[in-house]
Amino acid sequence: MATKAASPNVANVTAGHRTSSRTIALMIIGLALILVAPFLIYPVFVMKVLCFALFAAAFNLLLGYVGLLSFGHAAFFGGAAYITAHAIKQWGYPPELAILLGTGFAAVMGVVFGYVAIKRQGIYFAMITMALAQMFYFFCLQAPFTGGEDGIQGVPRGKLFGFIDLSNSLNMYYFVAAVFIIGFLFIWRVVHSPFGSILKAIRENEQRAVSLGYRVNRYKLGAFVISAALAGLAGSVKAIVFQLASLTDVGFQMSGEVVLMTLLGGIGTLMGPVVGAVLVVSLENYLATSSLPVPVVIGSIFVICVLLFRRGIVGEFNAWMDRKRG
Amino acid sequence: MVTVFGISLPALMGQLLIGLINGSFYAMLSLGLAVIFGMLRVINFAHGAQYMLGAFFAWFLLRYAGIGFWPALVLAPLGVALVGVVIEKVLLSRIYNLDHLYGLLLTFGLALVIEGLFRHWYGTSGQPYSIPSTFQGAFNLGFMILPKYRAFVIVASVIVCLTTWLLIEKTKFGAYLRAATENPTLVQAFGVNVPRLLTLTYAIGAGLAGLAGVLAAPVYQVSPLMGQNIVIIVFAVVVIGGMGSIMGAVVTGYVLGLVEGLTKVFYPEASSTVIFVIMVLVLLVRPAGLFGKE
Incomplete structure (x- = not known):
């Protein structure tokens, strides 16, 4: 988000550089957790979390590091899911090629949507x-x-690279984990690259970035396309995990959900969207068996986050660590 | 039978009428959005939910108190405006000093809560609300049949839009409002209670949405999801018209309703997307919107 909202995050980013040993320690713990998770928790649930975590991290690249709130990211997630599901089921593509096709489709859509949307800023961009x-x-x-309403059901998982049978749930799990880790590291690399620094400069003060000679719209479009492609990657993998692509994936509630994951976890923090995804997916799993209406709970969390908790969980944690250090 | 481009005239007029009805609702809703945005700089995502509330309040009045359409036309919007006062006082007033995007996120959450509750209580199927007895029946215009109630909706929406426009452009209250939009600190210094002005503005915007909801109740069914579908279309209308001008929002609303109706006649597959396509074209040619100033 623009200047006022994002300024605490700047401190986080610089603090991240200073305490890179902490970051690396956290990453190793995270990696270990991902590797052992399927033996402790129901693997399909963890796969769902990982898909949404990648989706939210991709979304956060745009909101947290360029300050652009996209309220339509479901189009990339769901669009890629449809393409992947269709390519596997109707054309008999192997999973890796279908995922590539879905991700590519999301990237092309990102070019088109991004080109139109970056003509306006702030609230208009969101609308x-x-x-x-x-x-x-x-x-x-x-x-x-x-x-239509049924979606594409019963998508066969197929054999990855022709020999890894994805219908085996552990094979599927480690494939999803690998995709997530690669996607996450890619985002981490982008954020800490010179390109990422320019994105943050645009977020902090667009006019100044322009006056320094940067073609701001190209950078915005670049970030938009990367974000869309990664959201598409998450959607493609999700379609294979659940063997399903449906209208839910492209609906505006899905766009809202990814906003919530990022907001709850911490806008502009690398780990925030992951934490947010874990919480929101767990919550939805829990609510599915209760009689509480899901949108009411999700909406209430939205309101509470905006009023009291704008830095999100990871943002608050980072601020607390910084305060403790003095 | 008279035909136009191979379409029979009554069929064409029928679709145009539906388009004009939809346009009336787009106009009233984008008007409310523009009024709220102009003053509060908040994009009111809960606008669809408030439209739905208006329809449900009218239905409640009829079902539980036996109060008919005409009193409901006043009472239900007042009820929604009151809900608006509470929302503004309790929630929105806390985030004015933050980035405007938080306003969108807050009202998005609010819309989920309101619509989720009504969906939980009343399901997704609509409740019927009958046309008031005064407007049963139809006029036969020779080239088409015009149901009386639909004619009333069009006239009523034009009156509502004109009244709101006059209120903002020609009255003292409107002058305060416009001044406070330009420079709230200065207006406050002149002794105008700006926070109250903000509350009032939000209440008016919400009330307008509620009024549109009551008018919509006999045309569409009273359903918890009725606002969800329309609010994003209205967003597109607002982007096309540009939010700078009240008149712009209203005119764009009517015109796009008609365009949608025409599309239904000539290329029905595109009727649900045509407004979004127009939005893209307008953004490519005139990013500030048709009536926007930038």
């Missing part, structure tokens, strides 16, 4: 992305290949 995603939703509702 435009939302409207574009809604347009895509109606397209998916009517297009013959998406299967």
